[in-house]
Amino acid sequence: MSGPLPGFDPYELLGVDALADAATIDRAYKARIRHVHPDIAGLAGLDETKRLNIAREWLLDPELRERLPKPSPRWSRFRRRSGASASAGPASEPQAPPADEPPRARPPWSEPPPGRRPPRASRSESSDWYWAGEPAPPPRPAWAYHPDLDDPLAFDYGPATDELRAFFDLIRGLTADERARVTYCLGEELPVPFEAFEELVGARAWARSEALGDAIEQVWRERVDESPPLLFPRGRVFGNGIVVANAYAQWRLLGGIIAEKTHDPLAVAALEQRCILPWAASVGHSRFGRYEAQVVACLDDARRLTPAQAERLSRAWERDMGGFLYGRPGEDWFPGSLDHLRPDLVSARLAAVDASRIEPPDALPYERRNGFRCGLRLSAYMLALGGVSDAGRDYLRPWREALDPDPSFADRARWGMPRG
Numbered sequence: 001m002s003g004p005l006p007g008f009d010p011y012e013l014l015g016v017d018a019l020a021d022a023a024t025i026d027r028a029y030k031a032r033i034r035h036v037h038p039d040i041a042g043l044a045g046l047d048e049t050k051r052l053n054i055a056r057e058w059l060l061d062p063e064l065r066e067r068l069p070k071p072s073p074r075w076s077r078f079r080r081r082s083g084a085s086a087s088a089g090p091a092s093e094p095q096a097p098p099a100d101e102p103p104r105a106r107p108p109w110s111e112p113p114p115g116r117r118p119p120r121a122s123r124s125e126s127s128d129w130y131w132a133g134e135p136a137p138p139p140r141p142a143w144a145y146h147p148d149l150d151d152p153l154a155f156d157y158g159p160a161t162d163e164l165r166a167f168f169d170l171i172r173g174l175t176a177d178e179r180a181r182v183t184y185c186l187g188e189e190l191p192v193p194f195e196a197f198e199e200l201v202g203a204r205a206w207a208r209s210e211a212l213g214d215a216i217e218q219v220w221r222e223r224v225d226e227s228p229p230l231l232f233p234r235g236r237v238f239g240n241g242i243v244v245a246n247a248y249a250q251w252r253l254l255g256g257i258i259a260e261k262t263h264d265p266l267a268v269a270a271l272e273q274r275c276i277l278p279w280a281a282s283v284g285h286s287r288f289g290r291y292e293a294q295v296v297a298c299l300d301d302a303r304r305l306t307p308a309q310a311e312r313l314s315r316a317w318e319r320d321m322g323g324f325l326y327g328r329p330g331e332d333w334f335p336g337s338l339d340h341l342r343p344d345l346v347s348a349r350l351a352a353v354d355a356s357r358i359e360p361p362d363a364l365p366y367e368r369r370n371g372f373r374c375g376l377r378l379s380a381y382m383l384a385l386g387g388v389s390d391a392g393r394d395y396l397r398p399w400r401e402a403l404d405p406d407p408s409f410a411d412r413a414r415w416g417m418p419r420g
Contacts, residue, residue, distance in 0.1 A: 005067065005068070006051075006054050006055065006058060008051060008055075010054070010055035010056075010058045010059050010068065011059070011068075013032075013051060013052065013055045014028040014029060014032065014052070014055050014056070014059065015028050015032075016028050016059070020059070022060055025056065025059045025060055026056070026060075027148055027149055029052060029055075029056045030148050031148045031149070032052055033049065033052050034148070036048040036049050036052065037049055143156070143204050143207055143208075144203075144207050145207040145208070145210050145211040147210075147214055150211065152211040152212070152214040152215035152218060153165075153168065153215050153218065153219070155208070155211040155212075155215065156208075157208050157211070157212065157253060158205075158208060160252055160253050163252060164212065164215075164249060164252065164253065167248075167249055167252070168215065168216075168219045170283075171216075171219045171220060171245060172219060172222065172223075174283065176225040176226075177286060177287040178282065178283050178284070178285075179223070179225045179226065179241060180225065180226050180287065180350055180353075181281075181282035181283070181285065181287065181346050181347075181350055182241040182244050182245065182278075182279065182282040182283065183226050183240055183241040183244075184226075184346075184349055184350050184353050185244060185278050185281060185282045185341065185346040185349065185350075186243065186244065186278060192247075192271055192274055192275070194209060194247075194250050194254065197254060197258055200257075200258065200261055200262075201254055201257045201258065201261075202257075205253075205254060205257055208253060209250060209253060209254060212246070212249055212250060212253055213246055213250070216242060216245050216246045216249055217242050217246070220241055220242045220245055221242075244278045244279050244282065245279065247274070247275040247278065247279070248275060248276060248278075248279035250275065251271075251272060251275035251276060255272060255275075258271070273340075277340075277341040278341055278346075281341045281342055281343045281345070281346050282343075282346050285343045285346070285347065286347075287347070287350060288347045288350065288351050288384050289343055289344050289346075289347030289348075289384060290344070290347075290386070291347075291383055291384055291385075291386055292347075294383045294384075295347075295351045295354075295380055295383050295384050298355075298379055298380055298383050298399070299351075299354060299355060299358065299380060301403065302355065302358050302376050302380075303358055305360075305361065305402065306361065307361045307363035307364050309402045309403065310360050310361050310364045310368070310372050310402070311364060311365070311368055311372075312401055312402045313371070313372055313375045313376065313398050313399065313401070313402035314364070314368040314369070314370075314371030314372040314375060315368070315371065316375065316397060316398035316401040316402065317371045317372075317374055317375030317378070317398040318371045320397050320398060344384070344385055344386075345385075347384045347385075348380075348381045348382075348384035348385045349381070350384075351380040351381055351383065351384035352377045352378075352380055352381040354380065355373075355376045355377045355379070355380035355381075356373060356376075356377055358376060360372040360373070375398040375399065375402070376399070378395060378398070378399075379395075379396055379398065379399035382395045382396055383396070
């Protein structure tokens with residue numbers, strides 16, 4: 001390949017030696033581009049971003065890399081000064097820059113804007129010590145975790161390593177229905193944020209917790225089975241599968257430590273339930289649970305409703321249920337907290353999600369569409385809970401009226417329904 005050589009040393013710019021492999025070069029590139037990218041550093045980092053891209057291209061292409069000269073003497077001197085040369089043993093004391101070397105001017109791209117520094121980057125991954133002429137800090141501990149340098153899926157999670165890696169495989173093997181249940185099992189509540197236990201569990205356990213969170217996100221995003229969560233009444237968005245899976249895995253990792261250092265067994269038991277129940281109530285069950293046949297029949301009928309039936313459903317819901325949209329019946333649509341989440345509640349919630357995806361007939365007036373959606377959502381939810389029983393009969397009133405334009409005298413007397 002022809003073309004001029006770069007006007008700088010790619011090895012020195014990325015901080016790698018002549019023996020660096022592709023993975024090392026890619027990690028070094030990511031560790032530097034995160035500080036100088038124009039989205040972070042503004043226009044001051046534009047030129048340095050271009051240099052980093054060129055350096056990465058030359059070092060990852062074998063033909064281009066073969067044309068490069070060996071790393072410059074200045075880079076070799078920098079490596080010796082930082083204690084990273086092959087001749088320096090682990091206990092070697094890094095040397096300060098020579099006294100005759102003039103102070104370096106700190107480039108504008110070397111420091112990220114205030115408040116944008118990656119929170120988990122330790123001093124050993126920063127170049128501040130070099131620009132300030134200080135000795136290099138000690139190397140990062142083997143048990144520490146850095147998202148740009150470590151693979152969370154291959155991380156050492158201590159005694160829980162085998163169990164957690166089996167859990168990663170379990171996530172990969174979930175059916176589409178199980179993933180949907182996990183995705184939509186949460187309402188307004190979320191599992192306890194584990195950041196509250198950072199000081200309690202210690203640095204080593206917390207490093208594993210951070211790695212585990214990244215691993216769960218990576219495994220879960222390997223597949224896409226459901227459309228993004230939908231907005232529902234009350235302006236809430238349903239929780240996603242990553243939150244549920246992470247809470248379950250974090251408890252498997254940290255639960256023993258938290259229980260050992262907490263002297264309130266009731267609080268520990270409640271925390272365990274909040275972390276374990278959403279996952280347990282979602283995995284291992286069919287999409288709509290015990291009453292799947294009734295829910296599927298309801299959704300199939302809803303897709304075939306005529307405009308007149310859709311309007312009857314909307315009017316009946318607005319008359320009988322509309323005043324309770326933000327009251328108790330509204331809460332009853334999506335009941336339950338993480339302390340007593342049950343599989344049938346997850347089934348009902350997912351039934352409501354699927355019902356919300358059914359569009360009303362085109363001929364239905366716009367002002368009736370919200371009532372149609374709410375009535376259908378409530379009907380699917382109650383059927384998944386066994387609404388065919390007497391306890392759920394009244395909640396199915398709008399749906400029954402939609403399908404039956406002339407209900408019996410007994411039904412009209414029971415519900416107070418006018419004829420026609």
